[in-house]
Amino acid sequence: MNALWMRQIGGVLSLELKRTAFSKRGWWIYCLAAAPVAIALLHWLAELNHSRGGMGSHTVGEDSVIFAGMFLLFFLRGSLFFGMMGIFSNLFRGEMLEKTLHYYFLTPIRRELLVAGKYLAGLSVSLMLFVPSTALTFLLLGRHFGAAWTDYLVHGPGLSQLGSYVLVTALACIGYGAVFLVCGQLTKNPMIAAAIVWVWEGLNPFLPSLMKQVSVIFYLKSLCPMEVPVPPPFSIMAVETDPAATWVAVPGLLAVALILLAYAAISARQGEISYSD
Amino acid sequence: MSSNLITFENVSRFYGEVLGINRVSLSIPPGVTSLVGPNGSGKTTLMNLMSGLLQPTEGKIEVLGASPSNPERLCKILGYCAQFDAFPKGLTGYKFVYAYLCVHGMSHAECDERARTALELVGLTGAANRLVAAYSKGMRQRVKLAQAIAHDPKVIVLDEPLNGLDPMARAEAIALFRQWGEQGRHVIVSSHILHEVDRISDQVILLSQGYVVAEGEIQGVRSEVKDQPMQILVRCDQPHLLASRLFQEDHVVEAVIQGDGRNLLLRTKDADSFYLMLNRVVLETGLTVESVAPADDDVNSVYQYLIGAAGGAV
Amino acid sequence: MAVYKKVYRPYEGKLTSRFARLMVIPRYAFEEMQRSRFLSIFYVATFLYPLVCALIIYVQHNASALQLLNVQNARNLISINVTFFLSLLGWQSVMALFIAAFIGPGQVSPDLANNGLSLYLARPFSRVDYVAGKMSILVILMSLMTWIPGLLLFLLQGYLEGWSWMADNTRIAYAFFVGSWIWILLLSLMALALSAWVKWKPAAGALMFVVFFVTSAFGATINAVQRTHWGNLASLSYLVGSIWVQLFEGTHKSTNGAIFFRSPIGEECPLWLCWAGLLSVVAICVYMLARKIRGAEVVR
Numbered sequence: 001m002n003a004l005w006m007r008q009i010g011g012v013l014s015l016e017l018k019r020t021a022f023s024k025r026g027w028w029i030y031c032l033a034a035a036p037v038a039i040a041l042l043h044w045l046a047e048l049n050h051s052r053g054g055m056g057s058h059t060v061g062e063d064s065v066i067f068a069g070m071f072l073l074f075f076l077r078g079s080l081f082f083g084m085m086g087i088f089s090n091l092f093r094g095e096m097l098e099k100t101l102h103y104y105f106l107t108p109i110r111r112e113l114l115v116a117g118k119y120l121a122g123l124s125v126s127l128m129l130f131v132p133s134t135a136l137t138f139l140l141l142g143r144h145f146g147a148a149w150t151d152y153l154v155h156g157p158g159l160s161q162l163g164s165y166v167l168v169t170a171l172a173c174i175g176y177g178a179v180f181l182v183c184g185q186l187t188k189n190p191m192i193a194a195a196i197v198w199v200w201e202g203l204n205p206f207l208p209s210l211m212k213q214v215s216v217i218f219y220l221k222s223l224c225p226m227e228v229p230v231p232p233p234f235s236i237m238a239v240e241t242d243p244a245a246t247w248v249a250v251p252g253l254l255a256v257a258l259i260l261l262a263y264a265a266i267s268a269r270q271g272e273i274s275y276s277d
Numbered sequence: 278m279s280s281n282l283i284t285f286e287n288v289s290r291f292y293g294e295v296l297g298i299n300r301v302s303l304s305i306p307p308g309v310t311s312l313v314g315p316n317g318s319g320k321t322t323l324m325n326l327m328s329g330l331l332q333p334t335e336g337k338i339e340v341l342g343a344s345p346s347n348p349e350r351l352c353k354i355l356g357y358c359a360q361f362d363a364f365p366k367g368l369t370g371y372k373f374v375y376a377y378l379c380v381h382g383m384s385h386a387e388c389d390e391r392a393r394t395a396l397e398l399v400g401l402t403g404a405a406n407r408l409v410a411a412y413s414k415g416m417r418q419r420v421k422l423a424q425a426i427a428h429d430p431k432v433i434v435l436d437e438p439l440n441g442l443d444p445m446a447r448a449e450a451i452a453l454f455r456q457w458g459e460q461g462r463h464v465i466v467s468s469h470i471l472h473e474v475d476r477i478s479d480q481v482i483l484l485s486q487g488y489v490v491a492e493g494e495i496q497g498v499r500s501e502v503k504d505q506p507m508q509i510l511v512r513c514d515q516p517h518l519l520a521s522r523l524f525q526e527d528h529v530v531e532a533v534i535q536g537d538g539r540n541l542l543l544r545t546k547d548a549d550s551f552y553l554m555l556n557r558v559v560l561e562t563g564l565t566v567e568s569v570a571p572a573d574d575d576v577n578s579v580y581q582y583l584i585g586a587a588g589g590a591v
Numbered sequence: 592m593a594v595y596k597k598v599y600r601p602y603e604g605k606l607t608s609r610f611a612r613l614m615v616i617p618r619y620a621f622e623e624m625q626r627s628r629f630l631s632i633f634y635v636a637t638f639l640y641p642l643v644c645a646l647i648i649y650v651q652h653n654a655s656a657l658q659l660l661n662v663q664n665a666r667n668l669i670s671i672n673v674t675f676f677l678s679l680l681g682w683q684s685v686m687a688l689f690i691a692a693f694i695g696p697g698q699v700s701p702d703l704a705n706n707g708l709s710l711y712l713a714r715p716f717s718r719v720d721y722v723a724g725k726m727s728i729l730v731i732l733m734s735l736m737t738w739i740p741g742l743l744l745f746l747l748q749g750y751l752e753g754w755s756w757m758a759d760n761t762r763i764a765y766a767f768f769v770g771s772w773i774w775i776l777l778l779s780l781m782a783l784a785l786s787a788w789v790k791w792k793p794a795a796g797a798l799m800f801v802v803f804f805v806t807s808a809f810g811a812t813i814n815a816v817q818r819t820h821w822g823n824l825a826s827l828s829y830l831v832g833s834i835w836v837q838l839f840e841g842t843h844k845s846t847n848g849a850i851f852f853r854s855p856i857g858e859e860c861p862l863w864l865c866w867a868g869l870l871s872v873v874a875i876c877v878y879m880l881a882r883k884i885r886g887a888e889v890v891r
Binding site for chain 1: 330350356357363366367376424425
C-alpha cells in the first residue's frame with residue numbers, strides 16, 4: 001500500500017473515531033462493555049466480604065464454568081452482538097440518514113479504502129471496548145481467590161483460557177463487524193437483518209450439523225475453551241456436533257469477513273448518493 | 278475530447294420512471310456558467326452527475342478529461358458545494374474543512390494551511406473553532422463553500438451557493454466566483470436569483486423539465502429567440518417623432534412612450550434594421566439620442582420567454 | 592414608505608377542546624399505519640391467542656362439544672384459573688412489545704430528525720400534549736390486545752361458569768386490568784423515550800429489544816456469578832412478572848409468573864424494590880423525553 005493510501009485511510013480513521021468512539025450517542029455500547037466488568041467487580045468485592053467472615057462459597061473451577069456460561073450468554077449473544085450491531089451498521093447507514101456521506105464521496109479516496117477505513121475505525125473501537133471488557137471480567141472473577149487464582153493463571157489453564165476468550169472476542173468483533181457493515185450499507189433497515197441473524201444464531205444448538213456451520217457463533221463457540229451445554233428442558237432438542245477445529249474456525253471466520261468486506265467495497269464503488277430513499 | 282471542457286454526451290438520468298434529465302448534450306468551457314431553471318428542472322441532477330454522486334442511465338460525461346466514475350481522479354480537480362445543509366456531528370468549522378482535506382491524502386501541515394486559507398477566504402476565521410451545529414445558516418453555507426474549495430479545484434460546482442447569505446456576503450461571494458472564472462476555472466453555479474446570474478455568469482444553461490432549453494452567452498441566447506421581438510429602450514428629446522417614423526417600418530411591433538416622456542420602449546423583430554433606421558432618423562431630423570440599450574437582453578427575460586411562469590414547454 | 596391598513600384578523604371563533612387537539616395525532620398515525628400491510632397483518636395475528644383462549648373456555652363449558660371431540664377429560668387438563676389468565680397476559684404482553692418496537696420509534700424519531708417539533712409546539716399544543724398524543728397511539732393499540740380481550744374472556748368465563756365464580760375471582764379481572772396498564776405505560780414511555788433519544792427509527796426499535804432481552808441476560812448473569820437471585824432486579828421482565836404475580840395471587844404464591852415474565856418461586860425480591868425499579872425506569876424515560884422534546888435544539 002502506498003503512502004497516499006495510508007494517509008487517506010488515516011484521515012478516514014481519524015474522522016470516524018471522532019464520530020464512533022467519542023460520541024455521546026454511543027453511551028449504551030459503553031454500558032454493554034462495562035456491565036460484565038461491573039458484575040465481576042461486584043463479585044470480587046462481595047467475595048472479599050464473605051472470606052473475611054470465613055465463608056468460602058465456591059472453587060476456582062466453578063467460577064471458570066460460570067465465566068464460560070456468562071461468556072456465551074452475555075458476551076456472545078448479548079453485548080458483542082448488539083455492540084457490533086450498534087457500531088458497524090451505523091457506519092454507512094448513519095451517514096446516509098445524516099446526509100453526510102457525500103462529503104466522503106467527493107474526496108479522491110478509493111471507495112474500497114473508504115470501506116476499509118470505516119471498518120478499521122469500527123474494529124478499533126470495538127476491540128478497544130470489548131477485549132479489555134472480556135479480559136478484565138475474566139481476571140476479576142477469580143481475583144478473590146488470591147494466590148490460588150494467580151497459580152491457576154500462571155501454572156494452570158487460566159492464561160490459555162484467557163487467551164482463547166480474548167481471541168474469540170476479537171474474532172467476534174471482526175466477524176459480526178463485517179456482517180453488520182454490509183447490512184448497514186445495503187439495507188434501509190439493518191435491524192431486520194440483525195434480528196434474523198440473532199434468531200438464526202439463537203437456534204444454532206438445535207439445527208442440523210450442516211446448517212449449524214452457516215453461522216458465526218458456531219465457530220466462535222468452537223474456539224471457546226469450555227463447552228456450555230444447553231440447559232434443560234431445551235437440551236432434549238439440541239443436536240450434538242463436533243466443534244470446528246481451530247485451523248478451520250480462525251481462517252474461516254477471517255475469510256468470511258474478508259469476503260463480506262470485498263462485497264461492501266464493490267457496492268461502495270457503485271454507490272450513489274440519494275438521500276431521499 | 279478536449280481536456281479543457283466539461284462535456285455531456287447524450288446523457289439521461291431516470292429515477293425509476295421519473296425523469297431527472299433527458300438526452301442532454303453540453304460542452305461547458307472555463308468561466309462562470311449558470312444553471313437556470315424552475316424547481317425540478319434537473320439542475321441538481323446535472324450537478325450530481327458531473328461530480329460523480331450519481332451515475333447516468335445513459336450517455337457519457339467527462340470533466341476535464343476525467344470520468345465521474347473515477348472519483349480518485351475527478352475529486353482532485355473538482356469541488357462541490359451541495360445543497361444539503363447537513364454536517365458530521367461534533368466538528369468545528371476548522372475541523373470540518375481540515376478532516377476532509379486529510380482524506381485527500383495531504384500532510385498535516387498542508388491540510389492545516391489550506392483549511393485556514395479557505396476559511397479566511399469565506400470570512401470564517403473568527404468562528405473557525407466553534408461547532409458547525411452552532412453556526413447560523415449563512416455561516417453554514419460559507420463553511421460548506423470553504424470545504425468545497427479548500428483543495429484548490431479547477432472545477433467548482435455550487436448548488437445555490439448564495440442561499441442564506443446577507444447582502445455583504447453575497448457580494449463577496451459573487452466577486453469570488455468572478456475571480457475564479459477569470460482565473461480560467463470552471464465555475465458552475467445554480468441559482469434562482471436571475472439578476473445575480475446576470476452579474477456572475479459568462480454563459481448560461483437553461484433547463485426545463487429535464488431538458489436543456491438553451492445554452493451559451495446570454496446575448497447570444499437572446500438573439501436566437503426569434504419568436505420574441507427584441508425590446509429596446511431609447512431615451513431621446515423627441516420620442517413622438519421617433520415613434521411616428523418607427524410605425525412606418527414593418528419590423529417594429531410596438532412602441533410605447535414611458536416614464537418622464539423621454540423614454541421610448543419599442544419592440545422589433547429585426548434589431549439590426551432598427552439600428553440602421555435610427556441612424557437615418559438622427560441624421561435627417563437632428564434627433565438628440567441620450568441612450569439606446571436592449572431592455573430584455575438578460576436572463577430574466579430569456580427565462581420568461583423560454584421557460585415562462587408555468588415551467589415552459591420544450 | 593406607505594403604511595397600509597391591516598386587513599388581517601386572527602381567528603376569533605371557538606377553539607376545539609384540548610382533548611380533541613390531542614387526538615389529531617393518533618388519528619393521522621392510524622391512517623398511516625393502515626398503509627403498512629405487514630403491520631396490519633401482524634396486529635390482527637396478535638388476536639389469535641385470545642381467540643384460542645375463548646374457544647377453550649367455550650369448549651370447557653360445552654359438554655356436547657367435548658363429546659363431539661371425544662375429549663371428555665379435557666376439562667381436567669386446562670383449568671381456567673390464575674395460570675390461564677397469567678399466560679394470556681404474558682403472551683399478549685410480548686406481542687405488545689413487538690407492536691411497541693415496530694410502531695413506537697416511528698412516532699417521535701421522524702419529527703426530531705426533520706425538525707418537525709417546532710410545527711407542533713408553535714401551536715396551542717404543549718410538550719405534554721405532544722407526548723400524550725403520541726403515547727395514546729400505543730396505549731390504544733396495546734389496550735385492544737391486552738386488557739380488553741382479557742376482561743372479555745373473564746366475562747365469558749363468568750357468564751358460562753356462573754355468578755359465584757365471578758365473585759370469587761374478581762381479583763383476576765382486577766389483576767389483569769392493572770397488570771396490563773403497568774406494562775402498557777412502561778412500554779409506551781420506553782418506546783417514545785428511546786425514539787426521542789436515538790432519532791433513528793430502526794435503532795430505536797432495536798433498542799427496545801436490547802433493553803428487554805439484555806437486561807434479562809444481565810440479571811441472569813449476576814445471579815449466576817453471585818449465586819444469588821438479586822440480579823433479577825436488573826431484569827425488566829422479572830420486575831413486571833413479580834408485580835403481576837402479587838396482583839394475581841397476593842401472598843399465596845403458586846405460580847412462577849407468566850411466559851417471558853418469570854418470577855420463580857424461591858427467587859422472590861421484595862415487592863417494593865420491584866416497584867422502585869419500574870418507577871426508576873419510568874423516571875428515566877420521562878427525563879429523556881423532557882430533555883429531547885423541545886421546539887428548537889440549542890448548540891453552544
